[in-house]
Structure formats: structure tokens, C-alpha cells
Amino acid sequence: MFTQTSYSGTSTEQYNLLGKQLDALLTGESNQTANLSNASALLNQFLERINWVGFYLMENGELVLGPFQGLPACVRIKVGRGVCGTAVAEKKTMLIDNVHEFPGHIACDAASQSEIVIPLIKDGEVIGVLDIDSPELRRFSKEDQAGLEHFTEVLMKHL
Template sequence: MKSELYDTLNRQVLALFEGETDLIAAMANLSALLNEHLSEINWVGFYLAKNDELVLGPFQGKVACVRIPMGRGVCGTAAAENKIQRIADVHQFKGHIACDSASNSEIVIPVIQNDKVIAVLDIDSPNFSRFDEQDQNGLETIVESFEKCLFAQQMHKI
């Protein structure tokens, strides 16, 4: 069932962002799409890489941390290492930054342009172990489709 959900979402991403060049508008719509269709989450959105930190971008959810140092917390680690972070219990993650104390698990997927992390997609859940390998694979495919759609053409500067 999860694989069908992610296949459907991926098709929507490909259709929704075909020909789109504005990164912020696309991030806003992707956040809304995922928030609408993913169950048991309490925050979904983007942090943009600027200098040596991540800065809050478009999101759906409660008020969030505005700036995260590169290499700190789950988001900063994903960006610094250019590696997906799937954390079953964020309270056990060394250096976790608690923007919302209701969040217990998290997945963060780097967004890449020209072999460089330009942002991360961050999704939080109040449930422990909310994200499994199927979620990771599905979300990774969605982010890859998102990148292909946006970066296939000349994108507006952030």
C-alpha cells in the first residue's frame, strides 16, 4: 500500500512541477502535497542551505526553528553529510534540535543541484519509528523527481 501511495505521489510531482522553475513556489506546493497525503506527520517542509547554515523555507506545520547550523541536528547532519537521515527516536540522536517537543521521529532528504546540497526536505512525526525503508525509498524518489523537474531548466536564483 505504501508503495502505491508513493508511486501516485511521484506521478503527481512529475505533473505538478513539469516546466516549473521557481524553487520556493515548488517547495511550497510539495510541502502541501506531502502534508495532505502522508499520515501521522506533524511537520513537513524545507530548509535552504545558505552559507554555513540551513534557513527555514516553505513548510506545513507549527512554527519551526528558523536557522540550523550545518552539521547540527538531524537536518544539519543530512545536509553536511549529503545523506538521508531516518531517525526512529529523535531524542536519542546526538545533538537533536527540538523545534517541536511533540516530534518523536524524523526523516530528512537532501535536495541536490549540481552535486551540491541546496536544501533538505524535513518530515517529522509524533510517532516513534514512523518512517521505514519504504518511506525512505518513496520520499527519495519524490525528491529526485522534484530535482529533475526543477533543475532540468534554468531555475530562478533563490
Template sequence: MKEINSMYPSDKKECYSLIHSQLKSILEDEPHVIPNLSNTSALLNEALTDINWVGFYLMHNNELLLGPFQGKIACVHIAIGKGVCGTAVLKDETQLVPDVHQFPGHIACDSASRSEIVIPIHSDGRIVGVLDIDSPVTERFDEEDKEGLEEVVRILETGCSWKGSIFFD
């Protein structure tokens, strides 16, 4: 696990408030999806503690395809309905999983991961991808994380030009 960066507050509400402000600044005058998702994954990796993977899967040819991320090598293709990411797409809702080993059909890209949160990303009423974050700590994510990360996704939904993206099929 990485060390705590003292730039970010230990209080989750304060930390997410700072993340949201920084993300809005990063996206200002930059509509392109790939650089924005790359910088967002770097921002979250820097700001959040006790995580071992953070990144994006993007819809392409009716499946999730690996996008920008920070962490170890990851699964490249995920079918809709498979694993936590595919389930988030199928159900069109955030998946907050306290213990991935208790999640039916969990895809273990990294055996060190113990908990996970996945938030669907929308554009023009359809899912264009997901934000996926893994932790080596069981029960790492809670309702505060869910709210803070759902706001990250809302900022990305409005701050990126999804229609111009190669992943918008």
C-alpha cells in the same frame, strides 16, 4: 494528528507512486523553486499519515534556512552538523531517525515530534537544501518511506531551476 485522506492508498508503495505522479504534474512547466517546494510540502502533508511537520530547509550563507513548510512554527536557522537536518548535510546522506530523543544533538522545534526523516537535495553536485519530515509517532518512517521520499527529492532536483533560486549561493 490529521485524519487519513481516502484519496491516498494505505499501501505505501501505491501511495508514493501516486505522490510521484502528482508531483511530476505539479512541476510540469514550472521551474521556480519556492512555489514548487510550497506545493510539494502541501502535497506531502495531504498524502502522508502520522506526520506533524513537513517542509524544506535551504542552504544560504553556509547554513540551513527555513523554507516552505506545513506545520507548526519551526526553527529558522540550522547550522551544518547540528540536529538531524544539519547532520544530513554534513554527512550528505538521508537521516532516518526512529526516535529523535535518542539522536545526539536533536533540535526540538516541536516537543511532540518523536521520529524524523531528512533527505539532502542536490543541484550541480552540491547540497542546496533538505526535505525534512517529523512525526509524533516513534519509528514512523521505514525503508519504504526512505525510498519513496528520496524519489520525491530526485523529482525536485530535476524539476526545479535551482541556479535561478535566491538560495543558490
């Protein structure tokens, strides 16, 4: 296991290193809660200018709060509601520059201005989402999206 507190190189190189760190961190561990906890902690260490990072997991047809780093959060989100629920319904990443312009946005933290949500898909079914909020407008780029989608692909090998 290895972690690093500073990253250099291009955004792609940094995200590739992050994926390798995640894989090393989770190899040999099968507990989902432990793996999601370490994944959220690793992202919290890696990402700058965020105020919340964590997971919501599908349970009985709705998203339920899972491991996270940040302030207390909404516990249940219906599929199709808010950014997280929409990511599940559409089975696609939601990159939102300004959450206040997103119809039906759920404001768990009033400081959040932008958000990215990546669905966790296993065997064609959404099992949860990775949700990251920032107090800055337009915080997340297409490069972040590609890097975080790669991160979730690595993560899914361990869930």
C-alpha cells in the same frame, strides 16, 4: 494538474503515484518557492501521522527555513547540527526512529518523536533538505525512505 486525497495499493505504488502527481503539479513552473510550497503541501496531504513537513535551504553555509506545513519552526540550522545539519554534512538520508536518542537533536516542536531528512543534491552539492517530523516513535520505514528519496528526485528536476 491533478491531486488525490486517498491512495491505495502498496507503499511503492502509492509513492510512485505521489511522484507522478508532483511532476504534473510542478511541470511548467520554474519558481523555486512555489514548487517547494506545493511539494510540502502535497506531502502534508499524502502522509499520515506527521506534524511537520517542509524544506530548509542552504544559504551562506547554513540551512534556512523554507516553505513548510506545520507549526512555526527553527529558522537557522548549522551544518552538522541536529538531524537536518547532519544530513547535509553526511550527504545522506537520516531516518531517526527516536529523535530524543539523536545526539544534538534540535527540538523545534516538543511533540516530534521521529524524523526523516533527505538532502536535496544538485550537481554534487547539497542545496537543502526535506524534513518530516512525526509525533510517533518509529513512524518512518525504509519503504518511506525509498519513496521520499524518489519524491525528491522528481522535485529536483523542477528546481
